[in-house]
Amino acid sequence: RLCGQHCVEAYLPMWSKSLHITRELGEERLFEQELQKELQLYESSRKSVLLRQIERHGSQKQEITAWWLELIETEVAAFLRDNHYQAGAVPEEYIDQPPASLPTVRRNLKIVRQILNTETDVLQAQPFVGQLRAKIYPRIDEYVVDVQTTLKQQLELPKNPQQFDLDQARASFKEQLGSLDPRVAVLIEGTIKDLDYLCKIKEAERDPSLRLDFHIVPSPV
DSSP states (O other), X not given: OHHHHHHHHHHHHHHHHHHHHHHHHHHHHHHHHHHHHHHHHHHHHHHHHHHHHHHHHHHHHHHHHHHHHHHHHHHHHHHHXXXXXXXXXXXXXXXXXXXXXXXXXXXXXXXXXXXXXXXTOTXXXXXXHHHHHHHHHHHHHHHHHXXXXXXXXXXXXXXXXXXXXXXXXXXXXXXXXXXXXXXXXXXXXXXXXXXXXXXXXXXXXXXXXXXXXXTSOSOOO
């Protein structure tokens, strides 16, 4: 019994140390588990936020498109009125119903030809178009930057604010396609296409020869 007591006393420090190590390991595992849970929660929240952002971009695009179309329609109608163009001179059923006044139709035709003649531009159509673009493009540019920021986060692209590579975004999307939620993938793909369309509009503004290649409306205006 005495030997047994001495044995216990001899091994007690070692046992105490082992227990301490075991407790430390248990605490580390617990900490790792809690940290893993927090990371998973953070990642889930991040994806949820990005999903809402992408969904919001779709709504924003529709709002901006409706806004610029209405603005163009209103401003162009006012510009034509100011230059004595008479809307409705040609009836909708012009095949079966002749216009009420051929001289009015001829005056309208003359006005349209003057507007399309960019060399003389007697009606100052080009400055008018420039003013209209100055109203529209800042909102488009703001939307584009917002979309680019979201895509950088979603696709883990370089965060350089001065640079966005659309081809790189497409490539990254294709690489991650298999791991993305199908609904998220559809939204991202649509967002990339929207961004591509808006970028091509601006390219076509700078180089009119590109318009036929894009098969798109060359500009909002």
